[in-house]
Amino acid sequence: MMLSLDQIHTEPSPTPKELDWAEQGFLPPLSPLRCAWRRDVPLDCKICPEDAQARAWTAYYYDLLQCTLQQEGLPETVDLTKEPRTGFGPSDITICVLGSPTSYLSVLLEGGNQCPGNMLLCLSPAWLSKAPSESHPGESSLLIFKAVTFDLGGRTTLEEFAPPRRVTYFTGCFGPCKVQGQSAAELARDLDCPTGGSGELARLLEDKLLTRQLMDQQARVAVPPTLAFTFKRPLPLRSVTEEQRVRMVELSGREGQDNLLQEEITAFLQGGAMEPYSQVVVKPSGWRWSGAQAVSFHDKREQGCVLQAVLAFLETLEEEESILLEAFIPTAHVVQPGPSDMNTSPCNTSPRSNLAVRICAVVCRSRKDQPLLSKVVCGVGRADKPLKHQATVPQTLESSLQQWGLKDEAQIAAIHAQIKQKAEAAMKAFMDMEAGLSAEQRGGRRAQTDIIGVDFLLSSEEQVLQLVALEMNSQLCLETCSVFESMGRVVGAPAGEAARPLVETMLRRAQCHLMEGKHVLVIGAGGVSKKFVWEAARDYGLKIHLVESDPNHFASQLVQTFIHYDTTDHKRDEEHAQRLVGLVRERGLHLDGCLSYWDDCMVLTALVCEGLGLRCSSPTAMRVAKQKSRTHLHLLRRRKEGARWPSAALYAVPCCHLESHADVERAASHLSFPGVMKLEYGAGAVGVKLVEDAQQCHLHFDKISRDLRDDSDHPGIGLGWGNTMLLMEYVSGTEHDVDLVVYEGRMLGAFVSDNGPTRVPNFTETAACMPTCLSPDREAQLIRAAYQCCLGCGLTDGVFNVELKLTAAGPKLIEINPRMGGFYLRDWIQEIYGADIMLASVMVACGVAPLLPARSHPRTHLVGVMCLVSQHLQALKSTASLETLQALHERGVVRLNLLDDELVSTEYEEPYCNVACASSSRREACLKLLGICQVLGIDSPHYPVTHFLSHFK
Numbered sequence: 001m002m003l004s005l006d007q008i009h010t011e012p013s014p015t016p017k018e019l020d021w022a023e024q025g026f027l028p029p030l031s032p033l034r035c036a037w038r039r040d041v042p043l044d045c046k047i048c049p050e051d052a053q054a055r056a057w058t059a060y061y062y063d064l065l066q067c068t069l070q071q072e073g074l075p076e077t078v079d080l081t082k083e084p085r086t087g088f089g090p091s092d093i094t095i096c097v098l099g100s101p102t103s104y105l106s107v108l109l110e111g112g113n114q115c116p117g118n119m120l121l122c123l124s125p126a127w128l129s130k131a132p133s134e135s136h137p138g139e140s141s142l143l144i145f146k147a148v149t150f151d152l153g154g155r156t157t158l159e160e161f162a163p164p165r166r167v168t169y170f171t172g173c174f175g176p177c178k179v180q181g182q183s184a185a186e187l188a189r190d191l192d193c194p195t196g197g198s199g200e201l202a203r204l205l206e207d208k209l210l211t212r213q214l215m216d217q218q219a220r221v222a223v224p225p226t227l228a229f230t231f232k233r234p235l236p237l238r239s240v241t242e243e244q245r246v247r248m249v250e251l252s253g254r255e256g257q258d259n260l261l262q263e264e265i266t267a268f269l270q271g272g273a274m275e276p277y278s279q280v281v282v283k284p285s286g287w288r289w290s291g292a293q294a295v296s297f298h299d300k301r302e303q304g305c306v307l308q309a310v311l312a313f314l315e316t317l318e319e320e321e322s323i324l325l326e327a328f329i330p331t332a333h334v335v336q337p338g339p340s341d342m343n344t345s346p347c348n349t350s351p352r353s354n355l356a357v358r359i360c361a362v363v364c365r366s367r368k369d370q371p372l373l374s375k376v377v378c379g380v381g382r383a384d385k386p387l388k389h390q391a392t393v394p395q396t397l398e399s400s401l402q403q404w405g406l407k408d409e410a411q412i413a414a415i416h417a418q419i420k421q422k423a424e425a426a427m428k429a430f431m432d433m434e435a436g437l438s439a440e441q442r443g444g445r446r447a448q449t450d451i452i453g454v455d456f457l458l459s460s461e462e463q464v465l466q467l468v469a470l471e472m473n474s475q476l477c478l479e480t481c482s483v484f485e486s487m488g489r490v491v492g493a494p495a496g497e498a499a500r501p502l503v504e505t506m507l508r509r510a511q512c513h514l515m516e517g518k519h520v521l522v523i524g525a526g527g528v529s530k531k532f533v534w535e536a537a538r539d540y541g542l543k544i545h546l547v548e549s550d551p552n553h554f555a556s557q558l559v560q561t562f563i564h565y566d567t568t569d570h571k572r573d574e575e576h577a578q579r580l581v582g583l584v585r586e587r588g589l590h591l592d593g594c595l596s597y598w599d600d601c602m603v604l605t606a607l608v609c610e611g612l613g614l615r616c617s618s619p620t621a622m623r624v625a626k627q628k629s630r631t632h633l634h635l636l637r638r639r640k641e642g643a644r645w646p647s648a649a650l651y652a653v654p655c656c657h658l659e660s661h662a663d664v665e666r667a668a669s670h671l672s673f674p675g676v677m678k679l680e681y682g683a684g685a686v687g688v689k690l691v692e693d694a695q696q697c698h699l700h701f702d703k704i705s706r707d708l709r710d711d712s713d714h715p716g717i718g719l720g721w722g723n724t725m726l727l728m729e730y731v732s733g734t735e736h737d738v739d740l741v742v743y744e745g746r747m748l749g750a751f752v753s754d755n756g757p758t759r760v761p762n763f764t765e766t767a768a769c770m771p772t773c774l775s776p777d778r779e780a781q782l783i784r785a786a787y788q789c790c791l792g793c794g795l796t797d798g799v800f801n802v803e804l805k806l807t808a809a810g811p812k813l814i815e816i817n818p819r820m821g822g823f824y825l826r827d828w829i830q831e832i833y834g835a836d837i838m839l840a841s842v843m844v845a846c847g848v849a850p851l852l853p854a855r856s857h858p859r860t861h862l863v864g865v866m867c868l869v870s871q872h873l874q875a876l877k878s879t880a881s882l883e884t885l886q887a888l889h890e891r892g893v894v895r896l897n898l899l900d901d902e903l904v905s906t907e908y909e910e911p912y913c914n915v916a917c918a919s920s921s922r923r924e925a926c927l928k929l930l931g932i933c934q935v936l937g938i939d940s941p942h943y944p945v946t947h948f949l950s951h952f953k
Contacts, residue, residue: 037066037076041158047145048126058124065101065123065148065156072105072486074154081146084162091848093510094165095503096144098122098172098184103475106482106499112150113496114503115851120147120165122172125183129164133192135517139445142167142191168510171196171450173475189443194509196450196502198443201434202474205449208285209248209322211426211472214433216246219425221469224326225273227264228285229310232319245273248322254314258307261314265307268325269300276461279328282309286321295386297328329468331356331383332460355380357400358387359456359467360477361423364501365449367508367834371427373420375481375498380404389476394484411465415458418467423454426469446513451502453477504834504853511843511851516541518846519591521584523547523605524567524598525555527716529822529899533597534558536838545589547580561589568711570600570720577607584612593845595798597838599683600720602626602818615847617818621794625818627680629657629726632813635792648792651785651804651813655728664701667727668694674730676763679704681718683817684910690730690761697727707908714908733807734951735814736772738786739821739829741840741850745796749840749852750783751829756865756948765911767948769863769922770828778806785811799841801825824864824897824914831895831918832858862895863925863952864916865945867938869905875937876903876912884936885915893917894932926952 043058044050050058066076088094095111095118097104104121111119122128127147130140143164149157172184174197185199197205204210209228215221226246233250249264251257268274283295296309306325313323331354358379366372378400379392397419401412430452439445455470455477481498489495522533525548534555537544545561549568556562563583567576584591594614596605602622609616624634632652639649656667657680677700678688687704691697704725711719734754741749752774756767772779786802793816801821803814820826820841830836833853840850867876876882882898889896895916903912917932919925926949933939939946 036070037063038079039063041077041079042081043123045124045126045146047164048129050124050126054124054126058126061100061123065121068102068105069154069156072109072154072489075156077148077156077158079158081158081160084160086162088161088163088165090166091514091846092165092168093118093507093514093851094144094167095119095169095506095510096122096128096142096147096167096171098125098128098170098187100173101148102482103173103479104171106478106485106496107502108150109154110496110499110503111506112154112156113152114500114854115507116151117149118851119150119503120144121150122147125187128167128187130187130191136192139190139192142170142187142193167191167193168513169194169196169506171506174199174202185443188447191444191446193513194446194448195444196448196506197474198447200441200443201447201449203287203320204434205430205452205472205474206287206290207320207322208283208324208471209246210433211430212324212469213246213248214429215426215469215472216244218429218432219422221422221426222466223469224281224329225268225271225277226327227268227325229261229264229314229323231317231321233322251314254317257314258311261310262303262307265310265325266303269303269306274300274327277327277329280306281324281326281328282306282313283324283326284313284317284321285324286318288318288321329457329459332458332465354383355404356383356387357404357458358389358392358470359397359400359419359458360389360394360480361419361454361456362451362477362481362498363423363427363454364451365427365431365505366501367505367830369431371424371431372501373423374501375484376416376419377481377484379480389480394480394487396484415465415467419456422456422467422469426454426472427452430472449474450505450509451478453480500854500857501834507851507853508834511839511848512540514848515839515842515846517543518593518842519543519545519560519589520842520845521545521547521589521591521594521608522559523580523594523596523608524601525550525553526598528901529897530597531555532826533838536836537842540839540842542842545584545591561587563587567601567604568720570604571722573604573607576604577611580604580608581611584608593842593847595841595845597819597841598716599626599681599817599819600716600718609845615797615845617795617797621796622818624793625790625795625800625816626721628678628682628815629655629680629728631789631793631816632728635789635813638792646788648785648788651789651811653728653731653812653814655726658701658725658727661698661701664697664727665694668697671727671729675727676730677701677704677725677727679708679718680724680726681721683717685758685763685765686714686717686908686910687725688763690763691727701725717908717910731805731807731812731814733805733812735803735805736774736782737768737821737825738782738802738804739825739837740783740786740790740800740802741837741844741852742787742790742795742800743797743844743849745791747783747787748850749835749837749855750786751825751833751835751837751855752779752782753825753828754951756951764868764909765823765866767863767865767945767952768824768914769861769925769952770832771858771861773922773952774806782806782811785813789813789816797844799837799844823899823911824895824916827895827897828862828864828916832860832862834859860918860920861922861925862916862918863922863929863949864895864897864914865929865933865938865948866911867913867915868909868943869903869912870909871940871943872912872938873903873905878937880915880936880938885913888932922952 108121127145129143133139133141145164146160149159174185188195188198212223216223223245228248229251231251280298280300298306310323360377362375363371364374376397377394378397379387380400381387381392453473453476456467459466459468485495520542522544544559546559547563547565549566551564594609603626606616606619606622624630632655635648635652639647658664675691677691689700708714708723737753739751752772753768753770754772790800799820801817804811820837826838835852843850885896888894897914900912917925917929933945
């Protein structure tokens with residue numbers, strides 16, 4: 001007798017009252033006993049009125065939001081709809097989530113912290129509207145008329161917008177079995193802004209056969225042995241080899257398939273893959289079945305019952321759907337804790353059931369399209385029943401495994417490492433498949449999956465614990481992690497871990513969308529160390545118009561427009577600026593911003609911005625920051641201005657400008673020795689020297705005046721401004737860089753790195769690490785000092801690199817570089833914090849305030865050393881050749897930043913490259929780097945890497 005679908009195990013049946021509500025399209029209201037919030041708020045949208053059914057769903061979601069906020073200990077949503085918000089323009093970041101508030105609560109709260117006021121929840125599709133895109137024909141812009149806005153600390157407001165806000169990132173519940181799923185999917189299709197999914201991609205993610213085959217074939221993640229019967233699948237899957245555990249059989253129709261089904265089922269159940277297992281599971285796969293939990297369990301010897309279950313599903317099978325037969329994987333058996341471990345009496349003889357652990361992993365798409373595990377939680381239940389997300393209480397992996405009987409910390413850590421590797425491999429397989437789809441198949445040019453969940457079961461094979469991947473999902477794991485973090489808030493546990501990388505991705509994609517197609521004038525191309533600028537500009541879709549003195553510069557072929565203009569004589573910058581403004585207007589360039597990454601060109605850039613009416617710090621501020629002695633003297637003069645204590649003057653160091661030997665003599669009589677002499681406009685520590693007395697000052701002044709006269713003697717170190725010098729008092733302490741992002745005088749981001757002991761007497765950089773080794777209070781002192789020094793000089797808009805020393809009495813300023821940090825800093829900050837200060841500098845220049853990831857959550861530790869041609873020529877030609885270093889970089893063994901392209905040793909040299917190692921701890925990164933340097937020949941008695949790393953212990 002054939003089984004009917006009614007005889008197959010499903011979710012509990014709804015009550016008659018629930019069925020009555022469901023037939024009318026409504027949900028039962030929340031209990032009035034829990035409604036401690038106002039319910040008379042205006043939820044209708046005047047632009048697009050809703051029918052009764054849609055209004056009921058909107059009201060239900062609003063009540064659900066308030067109930068959830070109440071349970072989280074957060075305040076009720078404040079109604080601000082009486083005064084619609086204005087002032088939002090095309091450059092404002094707007095992250096929009098459409099759907100149930102519980103599904104995305106962790107994302108919304110984390111978004112409120114990372115981008116206050118820019119994370120919006122729409123409870124109804126009627127709160128949104130599509131309009132033809134002005135910049136991308138054939139696509140649409142998404143507009144928000146009404147939303148719940150999330151702010152810091154979980155504060156929320158119900159707001160209307162006039163004119164409507166333009167969405168810069170959109171996501172929501174695109175999957176099936178969601179009341180608003182189809183509307184969300186329709187709204188997401190062919191948008192001009194990035195979307196975190198689509199209806200088309202949700203169909204693929206909910207296809208258990210597809211995701212299981214991806215995990216099996218591409219990710220090499222163990223899955224249950226599976227036999228799949230499919231019917232008219234639009235996406236062909238690759239054929240299966242004998243080693244793979246998923247077999248697919250294409251059915252020609254629903255009728256007359258009994259013999260084929262019988263043969264395949266018999267072969268599968270009696271095959272070698274099923275030999276270790278005694279039970280088989282039969283279930284449907286496809287969009288329509290998501291969340292239905294229709295499943296039946298059978299002894300594998302009962303082949304007739306298995307066939308009947310398959311035939312029952314076959315009756316209702318639609319195109320694109322499948323029927324799966326899979327092994328029921330038993331949980332690994334671990335000896336349960338004894339009575340003493342359970343804190344019970346030895347006389348307690350209560351039976352204990354075997355436990356199963358369902359492991360839930362959330363993986364986000366992070367920077368450079370790399371998968372990143374953000375959270376792991378578990379559900380524990382009886383081993384003889386399938387575990388479901390909503391039927392288990394989430395807890396940590398450690399607690400689950402310990403309760404299960406696994407006590408060894410090293411083994412638990414190894415399991416976590418396996419989960420990370422396999423979950424990220426599963427995400428990568430799905431992303432690779434997705435990358436091969438057309439824009440139409442993805443649901444839009446900018447549609448991509450930014451987060452998945454992967455469920456694992458811990459099994460064993462030949463006494464070895466093994467992770468078996470059960471399925472991927474779009475929201476279940478995220479909701480489970482959100483529930484877990486919600487419970488943790490009661491005891492003050494940190495929250496936001498699961499959603500933090502996702503929100504960072506949302507912000508990054510939204511900001512890239514805002515900057516795509518922007519026309520930016522860049523003045524000065526720089527050298528090899530700035531090559532990343534042109535590569536990044538291409539990746540971000542920027543239209544770069546480059547002004548450069550060298551007509552044959554390699555960057556001329558990498559930009560939208562190349563303007564050859566000789567700017568090397570920077571004493572004529574005002575004249576150059578007028579000429580360049582004229583050239584821009586003659587060419588009809590409509591610029592969104594103008595900036596430079598090259599020290600020599602910062603004042604010229606400010607003058608051009610002033611002439612074109614573009615955002616930049618003033619030319620006066622740039623001149624103050626560009627000339628080192630002027631920087632310090634300017635800050636010292638502000639001591640008596642009555643500024644807020646502590647004054648920026650506290651960080652300045654006594655110094656004197658030098659143009660002649662008379663200046664040297666006068667400076668030597670006023671300042672204390674030892675002192676430091678350097679070029680006023682120099683870069684890269686070229687010409688810097690420690691001096692002990694006036695005689696050494698005169699000798700060094702003569703030498704620099706003779707050797708470094710103009711730009712032809714050493715291009716790129718500032719000699720286009722002249723070769724005047726300064727003498728400043730020597731300050732003892734550790735050296736640090738602070739890279740600041742400042743917009744309209746507000747500090748939006750700060751990143752601190754530590755430098756190792758420099759090579760005295762020339763102070764060339766040797767080693768560095770990030771994040772800083774400093775305690776939080778000392779780090780805060782540095783950041784505050786750097787910020788105040790920039791503001792004190794008038795630097796209000798830009799990305800600035802500030803070099804300081806941290807003394808026993810606090811920070812002391814070395815110099816301000818009024819441009820983005822050089823060498824390895826942009827690369828390191830991006831790797832450690834996920835913030836791109838290169839993009840931030842372009843955004844500031846274009847009048848868009850950057851939103852940067854939280855600096856308090858570094859992803860790794862980086863420690864690096866500089867390689868100098870004078871010290872490492874033999875190694876750089878053999879054991880540490882460029883080919884060797886690049887190969888190690890590609891393998892992830894080291895992180896290489898090439899700073900020059902010529903192996904030429906000169907007296908006034910700059911670093912050739914930086915070689916770094918990454919690790920989860922600073923100590924381990926130091927050990928790895930030291931070992932690499934010893935093997936490659938970078939470490940030597942004349943270049944003691946151990947000493948250079950000594951500050952980082």
